Amino acid sequence: MQPRILMCPPDHYGIEYEINPWMNRSLGAVRELAYHQWRALRDALVGLGVTVEVLTPQPGLPDLVFTANAGLVFRGRFLSSRFRHEVRARESPVFDAWFAAHAFGVEHLPETMYHEGAGDALFCGDDLFAGYRTRSDAAAHQWVGNALGVRVLPVELVNPRYYHLDTCFCPLAPGVALYHPDAFDAYGRKVLTGHVPKLIAVGEDEAARFGCNAVVVGKTVVHNSRCPQLAADLAAARFRSIEVELDEFLKAGGSAKCLTLRLDGEEAAGWKYRPAA
Amino acid sequence: MAARHVEHVEMSGHIVDSLLLPKVLDAILSRGAEYHIQEFRVGARQDDPSYARIEVRADAPAVLESVLAEIHPHGAVPVHPADCTVAVADLAGAFPDGFYCSTNFRTEVRLGGEWVGVEDQEMDCGVVIDPEGGAARCVPMVGVRAGDKVVVGRRGIRVFPPESAGKRHDLFEFMTSAVSSEKPKAVSVREIAAAMRRTKAAGEKILAVLGPAVVHTGGGELVAKLIRDGYLHVLFAGNALATHDIEQAFYGTSLGVSLEKGLPTDEGHEHHLRTINSIRRVGGIKQAVAAGRLTSGIMYECVKRDIPYVLAGSIRDDGPLPDVVTDVIQSQDAMRRLIPGVGFCLMVATTLHSIAVGNLLPGWVRVACVDISPATVTKLMDRGSTQTVGIVSDAEPFLRALVAELDKAGAA
Numbered sequence: 113m114q115p116r117i118l119m120c121p122p123d124h125y126g127i128e129y130e131i132n133p134w135m136n137r138s139l140g141a142v143r144e145l146a147y148h149q150w151r152a153l154r155d156a157l158v159g160l161g162v163t164v165e166v167l168t169p170q171p172g173l174p175d176l177v178f179t180a181n182a183g184l185v186f187r188g189r190f191l192s193s194r195f196r197h198e199v200r201a202r203e204s205p206v207f208d209a210w211f212a213a214h215a216f217g218v219e220h221l222p223e224t225m226y227h228e229g230a231g232d233a234l235f236c237g238d239d240l241f242a243g244y245r246t247r248s249d250a251a252a253h254q255w256v257g258n259a260l261g262v263r264v265l266p267v268e269l270v271n272p273r274y275y276h277l278d279t280c281f282c283p284l285a286p287g288v289a290l291y292h293p294d295a296f297d298a299y300g301r302k303v304l305t306g307h308v309p310k311l312i313a314v315g316e317d318e319a320a321r322f323g324c325n326a327v328v329v330g331k332t333v334v335h336n337s338r339c340p341q342l343a344a345d346l347a348a349a350r351f352r353s354i355e356v357e358l359d360e361f362l363k364a365g366g367s368a369k370c371l372t373l374r375l376d377g378e379e380a381a382g383w384k385y386r387p388a389a
Numbered sequence: 390m391a392a393r394h395v396e397h398v399e400m401s402g403h404i405v406d407s408l409l410l411p412k413v414l415d416a417i418l419s420r421g422a423e424y425h426i427q428e429f430r431v432g433a434r435q436d437d438p439s440y441a442r443i444e445v446r447a448d449a450p451a452v453l454e455s456v457l458a459e460i461h462p463h464g465a466v467p468v469h470p471a472d473c474t475v476a477v478a479d480l481a482g483a484f485p486d487g488f489y490c491s492t493n494f495r496t497e498v499r500l501g502g503e504w505v506g507v508e509d510q511e512m513d514c515g516v517v518i519d520p521e522g523g524a525a526r527c528v529p530m531v532g533v534r535a536g537d538k539v540v541v542g543r544r545g546i547r548v549f550p551p552e553s554a555g556k557r558h559d560l561f562e563f564m565t566s567a568v569s570s571e572k573p574k575a576v577s578v579r580e581i582a583a584a585m586r587r588t589k590a591a592g593e594k595i596l597a598v599l600g601p602a603v604v605h606t607g608g609g610e611l612v613a614k615l616i617r618d619g620y621l622h623v624l625f626a627g628n629a630l631a632t633h634d635i636e637q638a639f640y641g642t643s644l645g646v647s648l649e650k651g652l653p654t655d656e657g658h659e660h661h662l663r664t665i666n667s668i669r670r671v672g673g674i675k676q677a678v679a680a681g682r683l684t685s686g687i688m689y690e691c692v693k694r695d696i697p698y699v700l701a702g703s704i705r706d707d708g709p710l711p712d713v714v715t716d717v718i719q720s721q722d723a724m725r726r727l728i729p730g731v732g733f734c735l736m737v738a739t740t741l742h743s744i745a746v747g748n749l750l751p752g753w754v755r756v757a758c759v760d761i762s763p764a765t766v767t768k769l770m771d772r773g774s775t776q777t778v779g780i781v782s783d784a785e786p787f788l789r790a791l792v793a794e795l796d797k798a799g800a801a
Contacts, residue, residue, distance in 0.1 A: 238436075244462065244463075244464075245462050249462070249464070250402075250409060250462060250463050250464030251402075251464040251466060253402070253464075254401055254402025254403065254404075254438065254464055255402075257402055257403055257438065258401075258402065258438055261436060262436060263403050263406065263435050263436050264402060264403050264407070265403060265406055265407040266402075266403075266407050266409060266463075266464065267407065268412075268462075268463070299408040299409075299411070299412045300408075302408060303406070303407055303408050307406070
């Protein structure tokens, strides 16, 4: 089946508020450059055979480009995010409308919980690895695990620079993942090493360039530029590495993965290889 | 008993594989609090969620708050039970059906969203909410008045079990094993003496529950000395203890047996009846002391030192002495009134009174039960007074050793 990814062009992208340590309104982002980088990413994905679905950008929603945070896709179900910050919660009706219009069953978490979708919940094999504290709640992940009938393994994100799990952990295939060890505490590292047989560590410099925020299509990994060690480690693990310069989005604390939402299941998600029970 | 601040939290989901449970438990301990896992269900398969209900305890409210704030992000959320359920008593002297039956452990009920401590904690009672709804207390069945608001069911009630064995090191370290006649008594006596000294130093009362064998075995003067030395502050007994104590003062005998010679004396079997009659003729024990008729013994010391006592009657009593309360309900109430402030209870040589008092005592009052028969101590424990340490010993040798131990400490 052809990979399908949801993206939103950066027509209204900008640094209009600061909700993570990367954002600095005084620096701003160059929209033309952002658009150029976004197109390069889209083209790279299309080149890999991906069908890119385009969400219509909305004025006043600068972070709508980060479709990974729309929600969590599981088969034909879309668990809509409960954003911690009001500025992003306004994106949810837009995402919900798109998914409803595209034959997904749209579901919502209880209002008392925060959950930021595929930004904080990533399948690796049959397990749903889930980041909590900064944005999503551990209890919300447990709720999701229960709702989907999967084992969820919440790990605490202890470094505010890596505020979403997809900024420091990237499943490549069942049992294989990238991670930045310093984003987790001892418990989290033990959970990851205990449940992911092959973990590729990404060093501090390349993690800070959001090397872990990568898009996986088949055996190809698309990630931000100037991550030579990561590219070498991926090659050693028999993955092809494609670098796309995405620094305008790094200013908002996002990169390749944040700009995409896999609609047919990530490559590493065990469930996509099995029919629904 | 130290005030303990407690909250219950629950965690559910994949809390084992994700190490969230150990992480939470570690966080509780590292912040100086304690946990007790009250319920734990492990998911049978890897996709099945697990569940843990955890009691978090801290010595100070600030510590508890910081622990709760720390563990909340890991998914340990406070259990928010509803207020307790209340039914109005339709009859005097009986609870509504389904009444909550109390234990002797510290208990709180939830009223208007707040946890409120239950006063007059006592086992086998009901809990009555005051008309304003801000306080709760244990009330025995006979004490129920029509219209009382009585707690029913189990919702909105939390019971604090006694400290774990590991926390008992400050008192009764030897309490971990059952009663035995083969324990080294010197160690037990030393610990009881230490507990009595601590109770006295803390300004709490020491309660003695004594049977007549205390006097029969020649221990009366030892108890009198404990009173003189300030180690007994409340006395519960029956007609017999007081009668034989006074008989000894009047005739030098107990049940007609000379306490000097150990032999029955002529007409000795009449001594206790003549004793009771004499006291009845003057109107009571206090009057006998005031008249200069009673000049020694346990009851004399109680009167001289204003030690409150309750003499509870029974159907086999001779006389009885005018001081004896012959209505058992009134006896229970009289004892209840004297229990607040008791920190330690010494029970010697009485099965019936020991069990009766054990029923009235809150679980945090430590009890030493001394009896020649191991069954007495076992019975006490079986009826829920698990805070009891038992010593199998005749009364007088135990009291002699206890007085010597207390004297040793006093001299030190």
